[in-house]
Amino acid sequence: MTVAPQERTQWLARWILPHEGELRTWLLRRPLVGLDVDDVVQESYAILAGLGCVSHIRNPRTYLFEVAKSVVLMALRRSQIVSFSTLTDVESLEVPCDAPGPEAVAAGRQELERIATFIATLPPKCREVFVLRKVHELSQREVAHNMGISESTVEKHMGKALRLLANAIAYGGNSPIAASKACEDECARMERSGIRL
Amino acid sequence: MKTNAPEWKDRESASEIESAAASWAARVDRGILSSDERAALEKWLGSDTRRAGAYARALAVNAHFDRAAALGPGFSPEVFEEAREPPPLFSRRRLIATGGAVAAASIAAAVGFGTFFARTAVVTAKGDTRRIALAEGSAVTLNTDSRIEPHIQERLRQVDLVRGEALFDVSRDRNRPFVVNAGDVRVRVLGTSFSVRRFNDGSVEVAVLDGRVEVGAESTLHPHRLRRGQRVRVSPRGDFQMERVSHAALERSVGWRRGIIDLHGMTLAQAAAEYARYSDRRIVIADPAIGAMKVTGIYSTSDPLGFARAAALSLDIQATPTAEGMRLDHR
Numbered sequence: 001m002t003v004a005p006q007e008r009t010q011w012l013a014r015w016i017l018p019h020e021g022e023l024r025t026w027l028l029r030r031p032l033v034g035l036d037v038d039d040v041v042q043e044s045y046a047i048l049a050g051l052g053c054v055s056h057i058r059n060p061r062t063y064l065f066e067v068a069k070s071v072v073l074m075a076l077r078r079s080q081i082v083s084f085s086t087l088t089d090v091e092s093l094e095v096p097c098d099a100p101g102p103e104a105v106a107a108g109r110q111e112l113e114r115i116a117t118f119i120a121t122l123p124p125k126c127r128e129v130f131v132l133r134k135v136h137e138l139s140q141r142e143v144a145h146n147m148g149i150s151e152s153t154v155e156k157h158m159g160k161a162l163r164l165l166a167n168a169i170a171y172g173g174n175s176p177i178a179a180s181k182a183c184e185d186e187c188a189r190m191e192r193s194g195i196r197l
Numbered sequence: 198m199k200t201n202a203p204e205w206k207d208r209e210s211a212s213e214i215e216s217a218a219a220s221w222a223a224r225v226d227r228g229i230l231s232s233d234e235r236a237a238l239e240k241w242l243g244s245d246t247r248r249a250g251a252y253a254r255a256l257a258v259n260a261h262f263d264r265a266a267a268l269g270p271g272f273s274p275e276v277f278e279e280a281r282e283p284p285p286l287f288s289r290r291r292l293i294a295t296g297g298a299v300a301a302a303s304i305a306a307a308v309g310f311g312t313f314f315a316r317t318a319v320v321t322a323k324g325d326t327r328r329i330a331l332a333e334g335s336a337v338t339l340n341t342d343s344r345i346e347p348h349i350q351e352r353l354r355q356v357d358l359v360r361g362e363a364l365f366d367v368s369r370d371r372n373r374p375f376v377v378n379a380g381d382v383r384v385r386v387l388g389t390s391f392s393v394r395r396f397n398d399g400s401v402e403v404a405v406l407d408g409r410v411e412v413g414a415e416s417t418l419h420p421h422r423l424r425r426g427q428r429v430r431v432s433p434r435g436d437f438q439m440e441r442v443s444h445a446a447l448e449r450s451v452g453w454r455r456g457i458i459d460l461h462g463m464t465l466a467q468a469a470a471e472y473a474r475y476s477d478r479r480i481v482i483a484d485p486a487i488g489a490m491k492v493t494g495i496y497s498t499s500d501p502l503g504f505a506r507a508a509a510l511s512l513d514i515q516a517t518p519t520a521e522g523m524r525l526d527h528r
Contacts, residue, residue, distance in 0.1 A: 009256040012254070012257035013259075013261040028455075030456060037328075041254070042211060043250055044250065045251070045253045118262075135269070136266075140226065141227075154227075155224060155227050156223070163215060167330040169261075170330075
């Protein structure tokens with residue numbers, strides 16, 4: 001299994017992660033036969049991490065949605081479920097319009113505030129570790145020394161923080177509620193108008 | 198139509214994978230891996246694409262927060278804590294006052310992720326589903342028009358199901374029982390995955406997908422133990438009706454968490470009632486004879502009218518759009 005190189009991690013962090021919330025909302029309304037949204041997201045990251053090159057990708061958001069769509073379709077074919085409506089729904093697996101709506105990545109200062117808000121929700125010890133590591137840019141060893149705890153405890157807190165923050169990005173607040181609601185409505189409209197019998 | 202029950206039982210859950218991936222990302226964040234650790238990571242990744250994806254994602258989350266350095270050494274997270282408090286009102290005024298995206302994002306954090314800490318309620322609107330991760334490792338998925346109030350404490354994890362239906366994936370913790378209160382009915386969790394639904398008539402249904410739970414009501418002395426594959430319906434009077442359900446049927450019954458609804462074996466009238474849970478667009482059935490017709494298939498919970506059209510086509514009846522939704526009648 002390929003491990004994403006450093007630049008790929010940066011690319012995912014910069015261009016993919018900010019759209020994950022929107023992708024999940026979109027996936028919730030799709031016919032994911034035999035799959036959870038989490039599965040589709042994990043498989044999509046695996047594909048993106050395994051790409052030979054990403055410099056040709058002009059629009060990472062659309063690319064992410066297309067990758068997720070291919071994961072859904074593959075699972076659907078594997079499951080052999082043949083149902084009238086499922087097929088209709090698959091046709092509605094169109095990637096939502098690419099208007100840079102309010103759900104687009106918040107820029108600069110706003111994004112920084114969002115990051116701060118996420119960090120604020122961490123449990124106290126976890127948060128202390130994470131702030132020293134990320135805001136003060138200490139190494140894990142220095143954080144351990146600073147707090148008078150073992151390095152392995154610092155590592156555990158970091159692991160917990162990453163888990164919680166990943167969840168925050170997935171389910172919490174990457175795309176503002178109002179905006180994702182608007183997106184859902186848009187999707188529903190597309191579905192209705194796209195129904196073919 | 199052919200249905201294959203997906204093989205869920207032996208599958209590693211996405212949340213287990215995510216936890217392991219986060220631990221590996223934290224290890225990598227600590228410093229260069231030893232060759233033994235390198236080998237252990239490669240072994241864990243194996244040829245599992247979901248693990249590889251979760252690992253790439255965990256690394257990306259870590260990198261995403263690198264820009265927190267720009268907050269500067271004077272950063273004090275306490276200042277941002279007020280975002281955890283439940284917002285008094287989701288008012289337009291507040292949105293404008295504090296700048297759209299940030300205010301909405303912090304409200305989103307308060308409603309979603311922050312809920313566990315703030316112990317506020319989590320609510321879904323009609324037609325929505327929502328998955329909430331509780332920080333202690335459990336997850337709750339809310340179905341349409343539902344409300345839960347989590348109270349996670351040191352010694353006891355309690356969640357009140359105030360309205361609707363929820364699916365609970367509970368992390369094992371022997372020292373901290375997990376209890377769901379649905380009105381007078383208490384479900385005590387001994388194992389892992391189960392759903393609880395409150396009906397409008399006051400009865401409560403509990404279905405166990407995995408592990409074991411104990412269900413008790415105010416009126417009963419001894420709680421009933423349910424195992425995987427069992428379902429119980431508790432009437433408002435406290436009568437227990439127990440039944441065995443196939444795993445495939447149970448998985449079908451929680452299809453809503455993936456946005457699908459399985460109408461296998463239902464009558465058209467039952468399907469219309471089921472859709473009424475998810476949408477205000479009504480499917481009106483003109484004649485009881487039509488209502489008694491059998492339907493089948495997997496449909497999207499968000500598309501009642503598409504379902505009504507498909508049903509009309511396959512049952513050779515007439516579907517007419519109305520102001521409220523769709524009317525089904527003889528040709």
